[in-house]
Amino acid sequence: MASTVSPPDVAWMLVATALVLLMTPALAFFYGGLVRSKNALNTMMMSVCALGFVGVAWALLGYTLAFAPGSAFLGGLSRALLSGVGLEAQGTIPQLLFMAYQGTFAIITAALVSGAVVERMRFGPYLAFVTLWSLLVYAPVAHWVWGGGFLAKMGALDFAGGTVVHVNAAVAALVAAVVIGKRKDYARQAILPHNVPFTLLGAGLLWFGWFGFNAGSALAANGIAALAFANTMLAPAGTLVTWTLLDLVRTGKVTAVGAATAIVVGLVAVTPAAGFVGPMAALVLGLLAAFPSYFALLYRARTRLDDSLDVVAAHGLGGSVGALLTGVLASKAWNGTADGLLFGNPAQLGIQALGLLSAIAYSGVLSFLLLKGIALVAPLKIDRQHEGLGMDVSQHGEEAYADHDGAVLILESSADAAVPLGALATEGGRS
């Protein structure tokens, strides 16, 4: 491992870190647009607050559990509270920058889980869940693949986190949707997206940030980064085309929510493959990845599983397809590391499958125990009355789209209840 810091690599990784951080607010818009207006702020806050809570947890403990030298299953505690994390080279960038870059991954991964529990999970237990989940589930799985753990030693290929990030989050999402239960209106009333343009905005910003996620995972400004960058452009384009055609053939109408979903599915699928496969292989991977997710979405809506924003169909299936196809399409001619099935190395597909199954089993069990543990302290789900009122008012005391007619200012000094109806604020200019 090179032990000197390379300025060009530092420059690229600074940008890449900022790009990945942007993905979490982007996810807030993607998810926020898909829920009803009375739950818009709550849904967006689930992503936004992960920036804080998971970010802090990462600095205190997450980084050391994932990346400090340790066992095959977990990092040690030598870098707890960032001790010994300074400007010395980790690869060709300062370890501090490496820590920040990896932290943005922990944040977005935890925030992804929220899609399965929106419109009903109480906010306090949610914060406890994502914070502890990032330490107990995300950090160990990241260690297995990227921190020198057992999957790394076996040669599992996960370039930017198809298994570590997406399958991992999707399994936790599945478990959370089952443990917390469905929304009271689920399968009884039409629950429709309140702002599809938000969702398209979120998908666009996710794509933009994902260049940092995938190309940044080269951890250097080199050819592999360029390969991952091009693949991150091509695969979602392929998925978008397949998805659009499926929409056209099935209903005759191309949907915007479908297009936004397709972009995310393509990005998820190319994530594990980005720096390992050639550009045409990435395109094929993108084209193929649309099928399982598209039909899983249609099927899920008819089941009793209220995975509200389809984390499992988009991230779970997309990530699994990507991880397995990486084992098929990986090409040593491009990556210099390993070949896949198509290039005469069928064993790679088996290793990929083992990596997937390990993450699924671990994330499933630990997420279940964690949720049950938190449920002993505080109820996870909102009561029906407040669920009906909306999570924005009940959890945050704010509304996304209130016109605030009839809002009476409460002054610290006055007896607030004494304000007569005649003194209503008429913000809209009505009087």
Place this chain on the structure above:
Amino acid sequence: MKLVVALVRPEKAAEVLEALFRADVQGLTISRVQGHGGETEKVETYRGTTVKMELQEKVRFDIGVSDHFVEPTVRAVLTAARTGEVGDGKIFVLPVEKIYRIRTGEEDRAAVTPVQVVAAGRA
């Protein structure tokens, strides 16, 4: 002929609609309104500003019905809109002097008796 005006919680609007359709009430108008009915206020905070929301969001149903439909209509709303908490809303039944159906010029009871749609899909 009566006009049934019902003010219900927004989160109950879908259930009320469903109950009305089940009771064969097919013609209605709804609007989003705000009102004050003595329920406890919501308190919201934006930065340093704390406000009490005196006006609550409600959904208003306007349903013109012939006399024998008043009872099932009111019963449907009463059952579907109730939570038992203050703020469930009100139902007003008002006398109506005259009703016209604009398309045909039909009057009164004929104007509020739904027609069977013959051919769907004609634009």
